Amino acid sequence: EAQVTQNPRYLITVTGxxxxxxxxxxxxHEYMSWYRQDPGLGLRQIYYSxxxxxxxKGDVPEGYKVSRKxxxxxxxxxxxxxxxxxxLYFCAxxxxxxxxxxxxxxxxxxxxxx
Amino acid sequence: KQEVTQIPAALxxxxxxxxxxxxxxxxxxxxxxxxxxxDPGKGLTSLLLIQSSQREQTSGRLNASLDKSSGxxxxxxxxxxxxxxxxxxxxxxxxxxxxxxxxxxxxVIP
Numbered sequence: 001e002a003q004v005t006q007n008p009r010y011l012i013t014v015t016g017x018x019x020x021x022x023x024x025x026x027x028x029h030e031y032m033s034w035y036r037q038d039p040g041l042g043l044r045q046i047y048y049s050x051x052x053x054x055x056x057k058g059d060v061p062e063g064y065k066v067s068r069k070x071x072x073x074x075x076x077x078x079x080x081x082x083x084x085x086x087x088l089y090f091c092a093x094x095x096x097x098x099x100x101x102x103x104x105x106x107x108x109x110x111x112x113x114x
Numbered sequence: 115k116q117e118v119t120q121i122p123a124a125l126x127x128x129x130x131x132x133x134x135x136x137x138x139x140x141x142x143x144x145x146x147x148x149x150x151x152x153d154p155g156k157g158l159t160s161l162l163l164i165q166s167s168q169r170e171q172t173s174g175r176l177n178a179s180l181d182k183s184s185g186x187x188x189x190x191x192x193x194x195x196x197x198x199x200x201x202x203x204x205x206x207x208x209x210x211x212x213x214x215x216x217x218x219x220x221x222v223i224p
């Protein structure tokens with residue numbers, strides 16, 4: 001089944017403790033992206049990647065890191081999480097190229113930073 | 115920077131009604147516009163994608179239109195059902211980034 005998977009689905013942590021949220025897709029998509037969703041603000045893009053070893057900042061990259069060493073994986077790293085990073089996080093992917101390519105989303109990771 | 119607005123923020127209709135959800139965006143230079151559905155606590159499911167060169171797309175009871183020059187899109191849902199209750203999001207792609215509206219929360223009352 002074609003899908004985007006994220007782990008963990010739920011995470012409660014404390015301020016300053018480094019964490020990684022994994023994202024993997026099995027559709028051989030070139031483009032992958034991370035979003036956070038907050039009430040009243042909608043989904044905002046954190047980082048995106050056009051292909052292996054190619055990443056770029058979205059609208060809200062502060063406090064986050066990403067890497068793209070393999071085509072299928074795009075982990076999101078919070079080196080020193082803070083309470084304002086409590087949010088619902090989504091990973092997404094799509095095939096590169098033309099305007100016809102839809103974006104597919106993972107199930108989300110709900111992160112709480114105490 | 116692209117700004118995407120969805121009106122109304124919430125909508126409640128009786129089962130069987132036809133309804134229209136609105137999405138507007140500030141910069142008409144887009145590759146495409148995509149409509150999504152989000153159920154509570156769940157991820158986003160793609161409903162329809164309209165390329166910038168297209169005027170509308172249809173899937174079952176759903177019809178999405180795009181007027182790029184005026185920065186508007188509508189999602190028409192025919193003969194609404196309780197199972198259509200969800201939040202509907204639109205997103206535009208002007209380049210490599212995507213910009214989302216804050217969504218319309220739809221409740222269809224049996």
